[in-house]
Amino acid sequence: MKKSVKTNNILPGFNLSLGYTLLYLSLIVLIPLSAAFIKTTELSLHDFWAVVSAPRVVASYKLTFGASLIGALINAVFGLTTAWVLVRYTFPGKKIIDALVDLPFALPTAVAGIALTAVYASNGWIGSFLESYGIKVAFTPLGIIVALTFIGLPFVVRTVQPVLQDLEAETEEAAASLGANRWQTFVKIILPAIWPALLTGFALAFARAIGEYGSVIFIAGNVPMVSEITPLIIITKLEQYEYASATAIAVVMLVISFLLLFAINCLQWWVSRRATISR
Amino acid sequence: MKKILLTIASLAVTTGLAAPITALAKEVTLLNVSYDPTRELYVDYNAAFSKYWQAKTGDTVKVNQSHGGSGKQARAVIDGLQADVATLALAYDIDQLSEKANLIPKNWQTRLPNNSTPYTSTIVFLVRKGNPKHLNTWDDLVKPGIGIVPANPKTSGGARWTYLAAYGQALKAPGGSDAKAKEYITKFYKNAAVLDSGARGATTTFVERGIGDVLVGWENEAYLALKEDAGKFEVVVPPVSILAEPPVTIVDKFAKKHGTEKVAEAYLNYLYSDEGQEIIAKNFYRPRNAAVLKKHESQYAKVDLFTIDDVFGGWTKAQKTHFSDGGIFDQIYLK
Numbered sequence: 001m002k003k004s005v006k007t008n009n010i011l012p013g014f015n016l017s018l019g020y021t022l023l024y025l026s027l028i029v030l031i032p033l034s035a036a037f038i039k040t041t042e043l044s045l046h047d048f049w050a051v052v053s054a055p056r057v058v059a060s061y062k063l064t065f066g067a068s069l070i071g072a073l074i075n076a077v078f079g080l081t082t083a084w085v086l087v088r089y090t091f092p093g094k095k096i097i098d099a100l101v102d103l104p105f106a107l108p109t110a111v112a113g114i115a116l117t118a119v120y121a122s123n124g125w126i127g128s129f130l131e132s133y134g135i136k137v138a139f140t141p142l143g144i145i146v147a148l149t150f151i152g153l154p155f156v157v158r159t160v161q162p163v164l165q166d167l168e169a170e171t172e173e174a175a176a177s178l179g180a181n182r183w184q185t186f187v188k189i190i191l192p193a194i195w196p197a198l199l200t201g202f203a204l205a206f207a208r209a210i211g212e213y214g215s216v217i218f219i220a221g222n223v224p225m226v227s228e229i230t231p232l233i234i235i236t237k238l239e240q241y242e243y244a245s246a247t248a249i250a251v252v253m254l255v256i257s258f259l260l261l262f263a264i265n266c267l268q269w270w271v272s273r274r275a276t277i278s279r
Numbered sequence: 280m281k282k283i284l285l286t287i288a289s290l291a292v293t294t295g296l297a298a299p300i301t302a303l304a305k306e307v308t309l310l311n312v313s314y315d316p317t318r319e320l321y322v323d324y325n326a327a328f329s330k331y332w333q334a335k336t337g338d339t340v341k342v343n344q345s346h347g348g349s350g351k352q353a354r355a356v357i358d359g360l361q362a363d364v365a366t367l368a369l370a371y372d373i374d375q376l377s378e379k380a381n382l383i384p385k386n387w388q389t390r391l392p393n394n395s396t397p398y399t400s401t402i403v404f405l406v407r408k409g410n411p412k413h414l415n416t417w418d419d420l421v422k423p424g425i426g427i428v429p430a431n432p433k434t435s436g437g438a439r440w441t442y443l444a445a446y447g448q449a450l451k452a453p454g455g456s457d458a459k460a461k462e463y464i465t466k467f468y469k470n471a472a473v474l475d476s477g478a479r480g481a482t483t484t485f486v487e488r489g490i491g492d493v494l495v496g497w498e499n500e501a502y503l504a505l506k507e508d509a510g511k512f513e514v515v516v517p518p519v520s521i522l523a524e525p526p527v528t529i530v531d532k533f534a535k536k537h538g539t540e541k542v543a544e545a546y547l548n549y550l551y552s553d554e555g556q557e558i559i560a561k562n563f564y565r566p567r568n569a570a571v572l573k574k575h576e577s578q579y580a581k582v583d584l585f586t587i588d589d590v591f592g593g594w595t596k597a598q599k600t601h602f603s604d605g606g607i608f609d610q611i612y613l614k
Contacts, residue, residue, distance in 0.1 A: 054604070054605075056609065056613070121489065122489060123489035139473045139484075139490060222476065223473070223474055224609075225612045235351075236434055237604075238354060239348065239351050239354060239433065239434050240603065
């Protein structure tokens with residue numbers, strides 16, 4: 001096995017670079033995360049289960065993962081549209097719009113949360129408008145979705161954009177000249193090519209949303225069983241000096257997130273392999 | 280290499296030279312780790328203390344302030360934030376400095392007068408101008424359709440005082456019992472649409488976002504909101520409330536390490552001085568000094584105050600019964 005790995009690599013420096021990668025990952029990711037797992041072992045299995053399956057905590061999982069999923073789905077649709085517009089059309093102000101897309105990356109999430117709350121609260125610009133239709137955004141789960149959509153926006157755009165750029169307009173023209181209508185061109189030509197990138201962007205936006213804390217606490221309302229996200233429960237536990245139960249919930253989040261991301265990665269791998277085979 | 284050695288040598292020389300100069304008039308830095316609404320109080324107080332200390336010793340003191348939810352602040356100190364003094368919202372959080380990290384002796388609360396609380400406060404209502412929903416007593420708050428803005432007692436010290444005020448008054452009311460108080464507190468939090476993580480956040484929600492009909496929280500915070508936004512709000516003081524005692528302490532271990540014990544001690548003692556008490560009153564806290572309290576009498580409404588020790592048997596017990604996991608606060612939301 002070892003030999004086959006070596007022979008597969010013509011470039012020198014495999015051992016060095018792999019060693020560096022492992023060291024880097026260990027210092028930055030694995031060691032801090034394993035500390036969380038070790039801290040959890042202070043709890044007995046029974047206590048662990050009691051903590052992570054408490055009704056309030058379970059409600060928060062549903063909210064966190066549900067709102068993140070919806071936010072990521074919204075971003076997948078509108079992020080794709082945005083990327084499409086940015087790649088395929090030229091119009092005045094395009095550079096500015098392109099730069100705007102990255103803003104949620106740079107903005108401190110607390111600022112985002114406060115700004116969104118101010119705008120979507122019932123006395124805010126958008127909030128007062130929606131309120132007249134009976135829709136409340138700030139301080140409800142809907143507000144959480146808005147915040148998570150905001151912070152996840154750049155991921156889909158930035159992953160899909162380069163792929164769309166590489167996709168030549170000629171292929172679409174060819175499809176059209178062979179009698180495909182617009183819908184067929186989109187589904188049969190464009191979508192298969194950008195599908196892996198779209199999935200990656202979706203997964204990144206989803207993962208980012210699951211871990212988000214800063215912007216959500218401002219807009220959520222934070223009422224237990226209704227609008228309390230899991231990261232807030234973790235902070236709450238820490239503030240009650242319950243380090244072990246806080247890490248127990250963190251571990252559950254980690255495991256669920258890892259499984260979901262792993263599944264999405266597998267899906268992406270499968271999709272891209274199928275795409276290359278069918279070509 | 281030679282260059283580096285030279286730099287180190289010259290650095291050593293300059294610091295060596297600088298040392299005798301600083302010995303003449305020291306510049307001392309203190310870190311005061313406090314809770315959310317004390318920002319304005321300590322800005323005023325730090326300026327006054329620096330003046331006092333410079334006049335007395337010639338040294339200049341710079342006091343850095345750190346504010347946040349009381350529990351979070353205590354945890355930061357436990358985890359290594361090197362505070363010289365801690366001025367938190369409730370004794371339970373300071374107890375943890377002793378219990379979890381052994382930073383202060385167990386008897387910390389006996390070291391300064393009045394249980395180490397140089398100022399007190401209470402829990403009052405801040406309502407919109409003209410009190411359109413006629414909220415005057417605790418019973419008015421739990422009527423259907425009233426929007427209450429308290430903070431989250433799990434994360435905010437002030438919110439814990441709010442909870443205890445609400446629960447305690449129901450317990451003390453004629454015919455009150457634990458069952459009745461539980462029923463009251465359930466209705467109380469069912470009327471709360473937002474639970475901010477800190478007292479200041481709750482004020483923002485009520486004042487800036489226009490959420491709810493009544494902010495239930497710190498008296499000083501209510502008057503501060505009134506001062507900043509005069510004409511939009513009114514303070515309503517309920518007939519009964521809790522005596523909130525936010526204590527102060529030196530963080531012995533860190534002060535010793537920084538060599539700031541003396542200054543830190545003077546910093547806390549000065550809070551009890553006439554000038555300190557005057558600043559406290561100016562920032563709408565209730566001073567301990569009877570003369571200063573009398574002078575500002577008009578700004579504090581008459582209210583029947585009960586203490587946590589009398590009604591709840593102290594912080595440790597209250598924490599366990601009401602706020603720990605599965606406690607009464609959690610039960611409210613599980614029905």
